[in-house]
Amino acid sequence: MKILGISGSLRKDSLNTAALRAAQQLVPAGSTLEIFSLAEIPIYNEDIRDKGYPAPVQKLRDAIKAADAVVIACPEYNYSFTGVLKNAIDWASRPPEQPFDGKKIALMGASPGMLGTARAQYQLRQVFIFMNGKILNRPEVFIAAADKKFDDKGNLTDEKTREVIGKMLTALVNS
Numbered sequence: 001m002k003i004l005g006i007s008g009s010l011r012k013d014s015l016n017t018a019a020l021r022a023a024q025q026l027v028p029a030g031s032t033l034e035i036f037s038l039a040e041i042p043i044y045n046e047d048i049r050d051k052g053y054p055a056p057v058q059k060l061r062d063a064i065k066a067a068d069a070v071v072i073a074c075p076e077y078n079y080s081f082t083g084v085l086k087n088a089i090d091w092a093s094r095p096p097e098q099p100f101d102g103k104k105i106a107l108m109g110a111s112p113g114m115l116g117t118a119r120a121q122y123q124l125r126q127v128f129i130f131m132n133g134k135i136l137n138r139p140e141v142f143i144a145a146a147d148k149k150f151d152d153k154g155n156l157t158d159e160k161t162r163e164v165i166g167k168m169l170t171a172l173v174n175s
Protein backbone atom coordinates (compact mmCIF):
# COMPACT_ATOMS: atom_id res chain seq x y z
CA MET A 1 0.00 0.00 0.00
CA LYS A 2 1.22 3.49 -0.91
CA ILE A 3 0.58 5.95 1.93
CA LEU A 4 0.95 9.71 1.58
CA GLY A 5 1.97 11.66 4.69
CA ILE A 6 0.94 15.30 5.07
CA SER A 7 2.12 17.54 7.92
CA GLY A 8 0.11 20.59 8.92
CA SER A 9 3.28 22.35 10.10
CA LEU A 10 5.95 23.98 7.92
CA ARG A 11 8.39 24.33 10.81
CA LYS A 12 11.82 22.79 10.27
CA ASP A 13 11.76 21.16 13.73
CA SER A 14 8.07 20.34 13.63
CA LEU A 15 7.02 17.63 16.08
CA ASN A 16 4.23 16.64 13.70
CA THR A 17 6.56 16.20 10.74
CA ALA A 18 8.84 14.25 13.09
CA ALA A 19 5.87 12.02 13.97
CA LEU A 20 5.37 11.35 10.25
CA ARG A 21 9.04 10.46 9.90
CA ALA A 22 8.58 7.98 12.76
CA ALA A 23 5.53 6.59 10.94
CA GLN A 24 7.74 5.96 7.89
CA GLN A 25 9.72 3.49 10.04
CA LEU A 26 6.59 1.89 11.48
CA VAL A 27 4.55 1.10 8.35
CA PRO A 28 3.67 -2.58 7.99
CA ALA A 29 5.83 -4.66 5.62
CA GLY A 30 4.84 -4.12 2.00
CA SER A 31 3.72 -0.53 2.57
CA THR A 32 5.54 2.77 2.06
CA LEU A 33 4.91 6.27 3.42
CA GLU A 34 6.05 9.31 1.44
CA ILE A 35 5.86 12.79 2.99
CA PHE A 36 4.46 15.62 0.87
CA SER A 37 5.49 19.15 1.96
CA LEU A 38 2.85 21.87 1.88
CA ALA A 39 5.54 24.59 1.81
CA GLU A 40 4.93 25.54 -1.85
CA ILE A 41 1.11 25.58 -1.74
CA PRO A 42 -0.13 29.15 -2.35
CA ILE A 43 -3.00 30.77 -0.45
CA TYR A 44 -6.32 29.70 -1.96
CA ASN A 45 -7.79 32.18 -4.41
CA GLU A 46 -10.70 31.24 -6.66
CA ASP A 47 -9.47 33.68 -9.33
CA ILE A 48 -6.21 31.71 -9.54
CA ARG A 49 -8.07 28.39 -9.67
CA ASP A 50 -10.22 29.71 -12.53
CA LYS A 51 -7.00 29.96 -14.56
CA GLY A 52 -5.93 26.42 -13.64
CA TYR A 53 -4.33 24.77 -10.63
CA PRO A 54 -0.84 26.10 -9.80
CA ALA A 55 1.84 23.39 -10.27
CA PRO A 56 2.40 22.65 -6.53
CA VAL A 57 -1.37 22.29 -6.04
CA GLN A 58 -1.68 19.95 -9.01
CA LYS A 59 1.22 17.95 -7.59
CA LEU A 60 -0.61 17.67 -4.25
CA ARG A 61 -3.88 16.64 -5.89
CA ASP A 62 -2.07 14.02 -8.02
CA ALA A 63 -0.17 12.68 -5.00
CA ILE A 64 -3.40 12.25 -3.00
CA LYS A 65 -5.09 10.60 -5.97
CA ALA A 66 -2.18 8.19 -6.51
CA ALA A 67 -2.00 7.17 -2.84
CA ASP A 68 -3.98 4.26 -1.41
CA ALA A 69 -4.23 6.09 1.91
CA VAL A 70 -3.29 9.38 3.54
CA VAL A 71 -1.89 10.00 7.02
CA ILE A 72 -2.19 13.54 8.32
CA ALA A 73 -0.18 14.81 11.29
CA CYS A 74 -1.27 18.28 12.28
CA PRO A 75 -0.58 20.67 15.14
CA GLU A 76 -3.42 22.18 17.11
CA TYR A 77 -3.54 25.96 16.71
CA ASN A 78 -6.07 27.79 18.90
CA TYR A 79 -8.15 24.62 19.43
CA SER A 80 -8.29 23.85 15.70
CA PHE A 81 -6.04 22.45 12.96
CA THR A 82 -3.67 24.79 11.16
CA GLY A 83 -4.48 27.24 8.39
CA VAL A 84 -1.69 25.64 6.35
CA LEU A 85 -3.58 22.35 6.33
CA LYS A 86 -7.01 23.91 5.80
CA ASN A 87 -5.67 25.85 2.84
CA ALA A 88 -4.29 22.66 1.28
CA ILE A 89 -7.56 20.79 1.89
CA ASP A 90 -9.49 23.66 0.31
CA TRP A 91 -7.34 23.44 -2.85
CA ALA A 92 -7.78 19.66 -2.92
CA SER A 93 -11.53 19.93 -2.42
CA ARG A 94 -12.34 21.60 -5.74
CA PRO A 95 -13.48 19.75 -8.86
CA PRO A 96 -12.80 17.79 -10.94
CA GLU A 97 -12.27 14.47 -9.15
CA GLN A 98 -11.93 15.63 -5.57
CA PRO A 99 -9.03 13.37 -4.50
CA PHE A 100 -10.11 12.70 -0.89
CA ASP A 101 -13.38 11.16 -2.11
CA GLY A 102 -13.42 7.58 -0.80
CA LYS A 103 -9.77 7.84 0.32
CA LYS A 104 -8.60 6.04 3.44
CA ILE A 105 -7.39 8.68 5.90
CA ALA A 106 -5.79 8.41 9.33
CA LEU A 107 -5.10 11.33 11.65
CA MET A 108 -2.50 11.95 14.29
CA GLY A 109 -1.08 14.95 16.04
CA ALA A 110 1.59 16.07 18.46
CA SER A 111 1.45 18.90 20.97
CA PRO A 112 3.50 19.89 24.00
CA GLY A 113 0.08 20.29 25.70
CA MET A 114 -1.94 17.65 27.51
CA LEU A 115 -4.56 16.85 24.86
CA GLY A 116 -2.26 15.95 21.99
CA THR A 117 -4.33 17.81 19.33
CA ALA A 118 -7.60 16.03 20.21
CA ARG A 119 -9.69 19.15 19.61
CA ALA A 120 -8.02 19.81 16.25
CA GLN A 121 -8.49 16.20 15.13
CA TYR A 122 -12.21 16.19 15.82
CA GLN A 123 -12.62 19.29 13.69
CA LEU A 124 -10.58 17.66 10.94
CA ARG A 125 -12.81 14.59 11.07
CA GLN A 126 -15.79 16.87 10.51
CA VAL A 127 -14.18 18.38 7.40
CA PHE A 128 -13.46 14.93 5.96
CA ILE A 129 -17.10 13.92 6.35
CA PHE A 130 -17.89 16.50 3.69
CA MET A 131 -14.95 15.31 1.54
CA ASN A 132 -16.32 11.75 1.86
CA GLY A 133 -12.98 10.50 3.19
CA LYS A 134 -12.90 7.06 4.82
CA ILE A 135 -11.53 8.18 8.18
CA LEU A 136 -10.06 5.54 10.45
CA ASN A 137 -11.88 5.65 13.79
CA ARG A 138 -9.28 3.96 15.95
CA PRO A 139 -6.75 3.77 17.35
CA GLU A 140 -6.62 7.52 17.82
CA VAL A 141 -3.11 8.97 18.04
CA PHE A 142 -2.87 11.94 20.38
CA ILE A 143 0.78 12.65 21.17
CA ALA A 144 0.52 14.75 24.34
CA ALA A 145 3.56 16.25 26.10
CA ALA A 146 5.27 15.70 22.75
CA ASP A 147 8.24 17.90 23.57
CA LYS A 148 9.35 15.10 25.94
CA LYS A 149 8.75 12.25 23.49
CA PHE A 150 11.23 13.17 20.75
CA ASP A 151 14.99 13.61 21.12
CA ASP A 152 16.77 16.75 19.89
CA LYS A 153 17.22 15.19 16.44
CA GLY A 154 13.46 14.67 16.10
CA ASN A 155 13.50 10.91 16.69
CA LEU A 156 10.42 9.56 18.43
CA THR A 157 11.80 7.91 21.54
CA ASP A 158 8.57 7.14 23.41
CA GLU A 159 7.86 3.42 23.03
CA LYS A 160 4.12 3.63 23.76
CA THR A 161 3.70 6.29 21.08
CA ARG A 162 5.67 4.23 18.55
CA GLU A 163 3.41 1.29 19.40
CA VAL A 164 0.15 3.19 18.89
CA ILE A 165 1.36 4.72 15.59
CA GLY A 166 2.29 1.22 14.40
CA LYS A 167 -1.17 -0.09 15.38
CA MET A 168 -2.86 2.85 13.63
CA LEU A 169 -0.90 2.18 10.43
CA THR A 170 -1.75 -1.52 10.53
CA ALA A 171 -5.43 -0.69 11.06
CA LEU A 172 -5.28 1.78 8.15
CA VAL A 173 -3.70 -0.75 5.80
CA ASN A 174 -6.25 -3.39 6.81
CA SER A 175 -9.24 -1.05 6.65
Ligand SMILES: Cc1cc2nc3c(=O)[nH]c(=O)nc-3n(C[C@H](O)[C@H](O)[C@H](O)COP(=O)(O)O)c2cc1C
Pocket residue numbers: 009010011013014015016017074075076077078079080110111112113114115116117
Ligand atom coordinates in the same frame (compact mmCIF):
# COMPACT_ATOMS: atom_id res chain seq x y z
C1 LIG B 1 -0.66 30.03 16.75
C2 LIG B 1 -0.48 28.87 17.70
C3 LIG B 1 -1.56 28.39 18.41
C4 LIG B 1 -1.42 27.28 19.25
N1 LIG B 1 -2.52 26.76 19.86
C5 LIG B 1 -2.42 25.55 20.51
C6 LIG B 1 -3.60 24.88 20.97
O1 LIG B 1 -4.71 25.35 20.83
N2 LIG B 1 -3.43 23.68 21.56
C7 LIG B 1 -2.19 23.10 21.73
O2 LIG B 1 -2.11 22.00 22.27
N3 LIG B 1 -1.06 23.72 21.32
C8 LIG B 1 -1.15 24.94 20.71
N4 LIG B 1 -0.01 25.57 20.23
C9 LIG B 1 1.31 24.96 20.49
C10 LIG B 1 1.64 23.95 19.42
O3 LIG B 1 1.04 22.72 19.77
C11 LIG B 1 3.18 23.76 19.34
O4 LIG B 1 3.76 24.96 18.90
C12 LIG B 1 3.55 22.61 18.44
O5 LIG B 1 4.91 22.31 18.61
C13 LIG B 1 3.28 22.94 16.96
O6 LIG B 1 3.46 21.80 16.16
P1 LIG B 1 4.81 21.56 15.32
O7 LIG B 1 5.89 21.25 16.32
O8 LIG B 1 4.50 20.37 14.47
O9 LIG B 1 5.11 22.78 14.52
C14 LIG B 1 -0.13 26.70 19.41
C15 LIG B 1 0.97 27.22 18.71
C16 LIG B 1 0.80 28.29 17.85
C17 LIG B 1 2.00 28.79 17.06
